[in-house]
Amino acid sequence: MALVLTEEQVMLKESAAGLLAEKAGVAQLRALRDADDALGFAPDVWRDIAGMGWPGIAIPESYGGLGYGYIGLGLVLEQAGRHLSPVPLQSTVLLGATLLNALGSEAQKQALLAPLAAGELHVTLALQEGPLHAPEDTALKAEADGAGYRLHGSKCLVLDALAAQQFVVIARTSGEPGDSAGLTAFLVPADAAGLTVERRSLVDARGVGALQLDAVQVPADAVLGDVDGAWDGLSRSLDIAYIGLAAELLGIASEAFERTVGYLKERKQFGKVIGSFQGLQHRAAELFAELELSRSLVLKALQAIDADDPQLPVLASAAKAKLCEVAQRATNEGIQMHGGIGMTDEYDIGFFIKRARVAQHCFGDYNYHLDRFARLSGF
Amino acid sequence: MSDLEKFRADTRAWLEENCPPAMREPVRGFDDLYMGGRNPEVDHPDQQVWCQRMAERGWTVPHWPREYGGGGLNKEEAKILQQEMARIGARRPLESFGISMLGPALLKFGTEAQKQEHLPPICRGEIRWCQGYSEPNAGSDLASLQTRAEDRGDHYLINGQKVWTSYADKADWIFCLVRTDNSGSKHEGISFVLFDMASEGVTTRPIKLISGSSPFCETFFDNVRAEKRNLVGEEGKGWAIAKYLLTHEREMISGFGTAPKKSLGSVAVETYGADASGRLRNGILRHTIAQYQLDALAFGATMSRVGDEAKAGQGLGAASSIFKYYGTELNKRRNELNLAIGGEPALGWDGDVYEGGATSRDWLRSKGNSIEGGTSEVQLNIIAKRVLGLPD
Structure with missing residues (x-):
């Protein structure tokens, strides 16, 4: 496929x-x-976005989406x-829709994807x-209990946790x-008995929370995909999430630059x-070259999702690792080259470094992904 | 059968008939390429046979116009020829600076008479060219060159010195930057002239590099005569031609940065072994290799993207500068890793046990990649000024 x-x-x-x-x-x-908004986004803006069809951008048309694919x-x-x-694009669209599509039964997809595509349902991982x-270290326990399951444990870094009506909770059913x-992946409604959703506050000021599950009871049909067999669908969904976050980081780094x-x-x-000083010019030019390389890698990885390329896992970690590195450098240089004004809250550049670090950390940072890239490359 | 299908069938049959078996063997190294010229270096007699047969069809330079000795092939036909040659492992019949550098400049800036005179011998491999650009005091600051060309009516009289002239001792003609005027800015007053290296007053001396013997030479001009009909473009306007030609050279050198077939990581695992999880034993080395392979992957994707964007009519400004800068720096990183992974044998300089010191010599030679054709620092200046618009 042409990289264009x-x-x-x-x-x-x-x-x-x-x-x-x-x-x-x-x-x-x-x-x-500044308003200390608990949700972290404006519902009326989300309705405008839903009006553009973006929540369903990667959802197949047969389930009410645009079928535009992951490049879109x-x-x-x-x-x-x-x-x-x-x-809540990362939570509901990148993760929620992708997981439902990868793991859900026909009935679950029919029931959930259309309202999600319409912007009415928030689902997060x-x-x-x-x-x-x-992900392999997941310990949160789900025990069979009568016709269903009982979940015990806790989760953190749940994106847009306070907006979500449904959580996809990854739990250990064996091993x-x-x-x-x-x-195993479970669909747990936000109002389930025994579930506590706690708001957390990270440096990027976006909506995020932690979950405490104390003997949360779910029926058997809350299972997404196969019992004990979430890994393949979860792993593919995570590859997609790595690339989606790399795309976000590309935008952050480019804008900061x-x-x-x-x-x-x-x-x-x-x-x-000061832009006439060669010491700054060369640092800017090097960063420009790194951003051009980053752009190519993100596009190649996005195409690999839509093309169902067997290289998807290695390209996903390559893209996330590269963009973690470059976004870190671009935002650090952003602060340094702005000098004192870059350190003030009044100036906007600080928002970029804060969001960059959270997006870098989410679902594996540079260290995680460079290690995985090497492992998948045979060393 | 469509025209292209017929072209493919005819090409396949002709290649099968005419490509000598020895020319279907892989090239063993740089010295194994056939570069033509009046006194060609011939490793195997079939090199000349193959070059001559291909030249008769214009296929030493398939995309140049037929009237200048090229094949006149359109893009589709040239691609088919390339595919059919690859199918039987046929070597390219001729490599030369005439094809890769002078030719494109003459096609763009030369007069009809100049194209008629110089392009066909390039296609036939009869004349081998060298490039007279750098001088002892004009490296990165190429435009400050001082080789003088004095107007003597129908010819110029040339005096001065060039350096880093690749294969000057083997070339028949030179395309040379000379100063015809000293009165204006340094970019004005440069002219692009062609002359015969057999002319009286030309001497060459090979340069030995830190990596050993090299194709580079010092070249001296002592009252050398260059005919005015061999001035390309206008007198004093040679800088534009020089720059056009440099973009071709940069793209050629940046190609050195693309990843080799066998990954460094797997080579390292063979040497150092891996732990139970399959990870290379030395975690520090593993990190450095992973960084290199990640960047090599991203660099390769960027080469493809820029190619695809150019086809779609979009373009990345100063692409050749980014490639030159990044590709050569990557190649240096790869060579450093070759030393690190190879250990003692990689430091060998001579003898069969060290394969003649191939690894260490390549490593040393790679240091020049980010100097020749415009240093990395000059490329960064170009990106900062032309792409980012940062002021002087």
Whole structure:
């Protein structure tokens, strides 16, 4: 497949940029943060986004989606990164819809994907338990109990937890932490008895929470996919999530870089524009080259999702590792090259470094993904 | 049968008939390429047979126009020829700076008479060219070159010195940057001239590099005569031609950065072994290799993307500078890893036990990649100024 955007994709990218810049940009994120908004996004803005069909962008048309594929979602996520858009695209669309589609039965897909595509249903993944992404280490227990299951344990880093009506909880039904076999995905409604949803506050000021499950009872038909057999669908969904987050990081890094280059052309010291100093020029030029490499890798990985490429896992970790590295460098340089003003809360560049680090951490940071990239490459 | 299908069938039959078996063997190294010229270096007599047969059809340079000795093939036909050659493992019949560098510049800037005179001998492999660009005091700052060309009516009289002239001791003609005027800015007053290396007053001296013997030479001009009909473009306007030609050179050098077939990680596992989870035993080395392989993958994807975007009429500004910078830096990283993974044998300099020191010599030679054809620092200047618009 040619590594180039079609005209239709360029149009999607431009309409996403327009809407997010106007309604879900840094100014809106700042306002939500200052208001200490528990949800972390504005429901009316989400309705506008649903009106564009984006919640269903990667959902097949037969389930009420646009059937536009993951290249389309990647383009929207890149724009959401550029504008630091406080919208539940990562939770509901990248993770929720993908998991339902990968693991759900026909009946579950019929029941859930259409309302999700319409923007009426929020579904999010509850996976991480410790300080780091380690899906095989899942310990949260699900025991068979009569006709259903009883779940005990806790989860953290649940994106948009306070907005979710349903959680996809990954639980251990057999085996030991460390085994990829023995994991089962459960659909747990937010109002289930024994479930506590606690709001958490991370540096990026986005909606996030932790779950405590004390003997939460779910029926047998709450299982998504096969008992003990969530791994294949979960693993593919996570590969997709890694790439989606890489696309978001591409947007964050590119925007932080462009704002920084803009500042280099304005700020004067020693009677000269600081962008005329070669020490800064070379750092900017190196970063530009890294961003161009990043863009190619993200596009190649997005295409691998839609093409069902067997290289998907290695490309997913390659894209996430590279974008963690480059977004970290771009946002660090962003602060340094802005100088003192970059350290102030009043100036926007700080929002980029904060969101970048959370997106880098989510579902595996540089260390996790470079290690996985090497392992999948045979060393 | 469509025209293209017929072309493929005819090409296949002709290649089968005419490509000598020895020319279907893989090239053993740089020295094994056939570069033509008045006194060609011939490792195998079939090199000349193959070159001559291909040249008769214009297929030494398939995409150049027929009237200048090329094949006049369109893109589809050239691709079919390439595929059919690859099918039987046929070597390219001729490699030369005439094809890769001078030719494109002459096609764009040369007069009809110049194209008629110089392109057909390039296609036939009769004249081998070298490039007279760098001087002892004009490296990265190429435009400050001082080789003088004095106007003597129907010809120029050339005096000065060039350096890093690849294969000057083997070339028949030179395309050379000379200064015809000193009065304006340094970019003005440069002219692009062609002359015979057998002319009186030309001497060459090979340069030995840190990696051992090399194709590079120092070249001296002492009252050398260059005919005015061999001035390409206008007098004093040679810089534009020089830059056009440099973009071709950069793309050629950046190609060195693409990943080799066998991954460094798997080579390292063979040497160092792996732990129970399959990870290379030395975690520090593993990290460095993984970083290299990640960047090599991203670099390869970028080469493809820029190619695809160019076909779709989009373009990345200063692509050749990004490639030159990143590709050569990657190649240096790969060579450092070759040393690290190889250990003692990789440091061998001579003798069969060390394969003649191939690893260490390649490693040393790679240091020049980020210097020749414009240093990495110059590429970064170009990106900063032309792409990012940062001021002087």
